[in-house]
Amino acid sequence: MSTLENNSWQNIQGELSRRIIMRVWQPGEQIPNEADLAVEFGCARTTVNRAMRELANAGLVERRRKAGTRVALNPIRKATLEISITRQEVERRGAQYSHILLERQIKRPPRLISSQMKLVDKAKLLQLKTLHLADNQPFMYEDRWVNPDAAPEILQADLSEISANEWLVQNAPFSDGDISFFAINANKKEAENLAIDEGTAIFIIERMTKMGETAITLVKLAYAPGFKMHTTI
Amino acid sequence: MSTLENNSWQNIQGELSRRIIMRVWQPGEQIPNEADLAVEFGCARTTVNRAMRELANAGLVERRRKAGTRVALNPIRKATLEISITRQEVERRGAQYSHILLERQIKRPPRLISSQMKLVDKAKLLQLKTLHLADNQPFMYEDRWVNPDAAPEILQADLSEISANEWLVQNAPFSDGDISFFAINANKKEAENLAIDEGTAIFIIERMTKMGETAITLVKLAYAPGFKMHTTI
DNA sequence: ATTGATATTATGTATGCACATAATAAATTG
DNA sequence: CAATTTATTATGTGCATACATAATATCAAT
Numbered sequence: 076m077s078t079l080e081n082n083s084w085q086n087i088q089g090e091l092s093r094r095i096i097m098r099v100w101q102p103g104e105q106i107p108n109e110a111d112l113a114v115e116f117g118c119a120r121t122t123v124n125r126a127m128r129e130l131a132n133a134g135l136v137e138r139r140r141k142a143g144t145r146v147a148l149n150p151i152r153k154a155t156l157e158i159s160i161t162r163q164e165v166e167r168r169g170a171q172y173s174h175i176l177l178e179r180q181i182k183r184p185p186r187l188i189s190s191q192m193k194l195v196d197k198a199k200l201l202q203l204k205t206l207h208l209a210d211n212q213p214f215m216y217e218d219r220w221v222n223p224d225a226a227p228e229i230l231q232a233d234l235s236e237i238s239a240n241e242w243l244v245q246n247a248p249f250s251d252g253d254i255s256f257f258a259i260n261a262n263k264k265e266a267e268n269l270a271i272d273e274g275t276a277i278f279i280i281e282r283m284t285k286m287g288e289t290a291i292t293l294v295k296l297a298y299a300p301g302f303k304m305h306t307t308i
Numbered sequence: 309m310s311t312l313e314n315n316s317w318q319n320i321q322g323e324l325s326r327r328i329i330m331r332v333w334q335p336g337e338q339i340p341n342e343a344d345l346a347v348e349f350g351c352a353r354t355t356v357n358r359a360m361r362e363l364a365n366a367g368l369v370e371r372r373r374k375a376g377t378r379v380a381l382n383p384i385r386k387a388t389l390e391i392s393i394t395r396q397e398v399e400r401r402g403a404q405y406s407h408i409l410l411e412r413q414i415k416r417p418p419r420l421i422s423s424q425m426k427l428v429d430k431a432k433l434l435q436l437k438t439l440h441l442a443d444n445q446p447f448m449y450e451d452r453w454v455n456p457d458a459a460p461e462i463l464q465a466d467l468s469e470i471s472a473n474e475w476l477v478q479n480a481p482f483s484d485g486d487i488s489f490f491a492i493n494a495n496k497k498e499a500e501n502l503a504i505d506e507g508t509a510i511f512i513i514e515r516m517t518k519m520g521e522t523a524i525t526l527v528k529l530a531y532a533p534g535f536k537m538h539t540t541i
Numbered sequence: 542a543t544t545g546a547t548a549t550t551a552t553g554t555a556t557g558c559a560c561a562t563a564a565t566a567a568a569t570t571g
Numbered sequence: 572c573a574a575t576t577t578a579t580t581a582t583g584t585g586c587a588t589a590c591a592t593a594a595t596a597t598c599a600a601t
Contacts, residue, residue: 082555083555096482097481098481118556119555119556121556122556124583124584125554128583138581139582140565141563142564149392149478151390153389155387157385157386159382160382249329252540253539254541256511257536258491258492258511259509260493274507276493276509277509278490303488303490305489306487307484308517315584315585317584341552352587353552353586353587357553375593
């Protein structure tokens with residue numbers, strides 16, 4: 076097969092990844108340099124470079140200056156999860172969204188929380204407990220701590236109208252954060268709120284967002300049984 | 309602050325995302341076009357384009373030809389999960405990896421499985437049940453179906469030496485697949501294998517990989533309690 | 542006014558060239 | 572021969588230019 080006149084970096088990326096996936100180029104093997112490939116494909120080196128760059132951050136190849144490019148030994152595939160706000164998540168399932176603010180108080184958090192958020196021990200936080208509903212059925216129970224220093228206006232916000240989740244997304248920009256996913260047996264409180272039996276396995280997402288070094292919010296989301304997080308690779 | 313002589317697309321990306329995060333440019337707001345920004349930053353339009361492109365697939369801005377670029381209304385942050393092989397996952401935790409092949413048989417799968425893999429009903433599959441250990445403690449229990457049409461050599465492979473997981477990664481290239489994450493209460497079999505009580509909440513990853521339209525393998529990974537999947541955004 | 546053709550505009554891509562940078566290989570020096 | 576310096580090489584980036592493409596705006600004709 077002649078690969079000439081496959082200009083456009085997309086086509087070239089396609090052909091390159093085909094060769095890798097079909098093992099034309101074996102894992103660990105060095106592949107031709109950009110200049111040579113440019114000649115083969117009848118295009119500029121820049122174009123090959125663009126295609127290669129995409130392959131590199133897809134994890135299919137590893138590149139090092141002077142050393143060249145080689146097929147990744149164990150191509151670490153990356154799945155990407157979209158972190159959207161709960162209302163959208165519910166509406167995407169074709170259900171009607173609503174939420175109830177169950178608790179709202181300002182107090183000193185447990186040690187575990189303040190250390191996780193790297194706050195001084197005496198700092199007071201806003202604690203919010205919210206139940207998210209899909210078609211009036213419990214969908215997710217949210218237990219959130221907010222650092223009022225990082226987002227003072229939230230103390231005035233009416234969080235029964237707009238959920239804390241949504242308010243923060245719109246009003247409290249964050250630079251980075253981390254997320255954990257795990258499973259737990261529902262405790263009494265969680266079971267009560269989600270209207271399930273105590274001990275039922277529930278899916279948990281724990282997320283902390285920060286602005287630079289300052290923690291903005293730490294939240295634990297407990298999804299009702301049957302929830303599946305899905306994505307493609 | 310003069311933003312002149314901030315060449316290099318990284319610096320420009322940094323400055324642009326700073327303006328977005330700091331709400332200099334509000335969500336939904338249209339931002340200056342590439343040509344104007346190129347003038348402001350004293351660089352070529354190509355360079356601004358590069359920076360913008362990165363912001364776009366980070367989900368911070370939305371771009372449309374002629375319409376221009378605007379700050380994303382609800383910046384959908386994407387978390388990326390690295391799908392690595394279990395041995396590496398265990399070793400990264402500083403534990404010693406081992407695995408036991410518990411069952412190996414060729415049979416017709418349940419309807420649910422064959423429909424999920426989009427196979428004809430009468431197709432036979434290789435079923436493999438593997439227990440993965442970290443420092444000789446149960447770490448994860450794997451229940452896997454492999455389509456021998458897609459990877460015939462696996463029938464000859466010695467899967468007590470190298471795990472099916474690892475064998476497939478190295479020998480059966482895939483083009484795409486999908487993953488689900490959820491929580492279940494351990495059934496009798498899972499409890500037994502993971503040495504836990506029946507009903508304990510366990511974290512499940514279900515993954516199917518395909519080569520084009522052909523399903524290669526469908527696997528259900530049941531992680532021992534305490535497992536947390538972690539990433540950053 | 543609605544429809545349809547045409548111009549305009551911002552982003553998207555390709556190219557040739559130049560130079561920067563990191564890593565390696567080769568050459569030189571003690 | 573080991574250690575250090577100096578070339579060499581492949582990727583990384585920036586720029587000017589050109590043209591492609593998609594979406595919108597403008598204008599003409601019915």
